[in-house]
Amino acid sequence: MADSRIEKxxxxxxxxxxxxxxxxxxxxxxxxxASLLENVDVDAYGQRQPLKAVAGITVENAKTFIIQPWDPxxxxxxxxxxxxxxxxxxxxxxxxxxxxxxxxxxxxxxxQLTKVVHKLxxxxxxxxxxxxxxxxxxxxxxxxxxxxxxxxxxxxxxxxKVANERVEEFMKKKEEEVMTV
Numbered sequence: 001m002a003d004s005r006i007e008k009x010x011x012x013x014x015x016x017x018x019x020x021x022x023x024x025x026x027x028x029x030x031x032x033x034a035s036l037l038e039n040v041d042v043d044a045y046g047q048r049q050p051l052k053a054v055a056g057i058t059v060e061n062a063k064t065f066i067i068q069p070w071d072p073x074x075x076x077x078x079x080x081x082x083x084x085x086x087x088x089x090x091x092x093x094x095x096x097x098x099x100x101x102x103x104x105x106x107x108x109x110x111x112q113l114t115k116v117v118h119k120l121x122x123x124x125x126x127x128x129x130x131x132x133x134x135x136x137x138x139x140x141x142x143x144x145x146x147x148x149x150x151x152x153x154x155x156x157x158x159x160x161k162v163a164n165e166r167v168e169e170f171m172k173k174k175e176e177e178v179m180t181v
Contacts, residue, residue, distance in 0.1 A: 001125050005135045006155050012131045013163040020124045022169065024174045027113055031177075032059045032102055037067070042081040043076045051078065060099075067091070067098040113178045121171040132156060 025035040028123055038052035049055065055069040055078055067082070071077050079098055083092045091098040143149040 003152055003155070005138055006159060009131055009135045009156065009159055013128060013159070013166075016124050016127045016131070017166055017170070018168060019162070021119060023120050024117065024170065027116060027174070028177070028180050029105070029113065029174075029180075031062050032065050034059055034065075035063060036087075037085070037100075040081050040085055040093065042074070043077050044071075046132070051081065054078065063102045065098075065100040065102075067100070068096070069094060109178055114175055117171055117174045117178060121167050124167045127163060128160060128167070132160050 004031055011065070011177065020071075022035075025033065026039075027036075034052075034057045038050060040049050040051040044054045051067070054071070054074060055067050058066040058068070060066050066077060069078055075093065080089050082098065082100065087100065089101060090104045091100050103119045104158055121161050128138065134174045139149055142153060
């Protein structure tokens with residue numbers, strides 16, 4: 001039977017990996033991806049709202065987004081919000097929808113993004129280490145049976161190794177995506 005502390009650690013690792021995945025999705029890799037824009041804040045109806053709540057975001061092709069507001073009266077607000085996002089281009093307003101054509105990625109930008117991918121991966125590893133430390137302390141402080149303590153600590157280390165391998169796998173995959181022209 002798995003220990004509740006190990007299960008809790010695994011649950012926290014899943015949250016960390018989900019967060020990492022979300023952060024990776026926000027990175028502009030030269031290919032249009034709706035997650036790049038869906039959380040852009042737009043002033044609409046007297047408050048700030050994510051773009052996905054006020055407009056449809058369509059990926060027309062690998063380099064083009066089409067943003068169609070549910071309410072045409074906020075098209076200008078959406079355009080203003082998109083201009084503040086660093087995409088390397090401005091939206092084109094045709095009166096009913098906005099088109100965004102992504103510029104080609106430069107080698108320099110790809111290198112910068114690779115560094116960001118490494119930084120985000122390292123932050124995930126740090127979070128995993130912090131979770132391991134918490135569980136490790138809990139086991140050492142509260143487990144009286146020496147054999148059980150040793151077994152649990154060993155199980156924890158295996159879980160940490162698996163978590164770090166998954167972070168590495170995510171990182172390599174995203175790095176490859178960023179560097180693909």
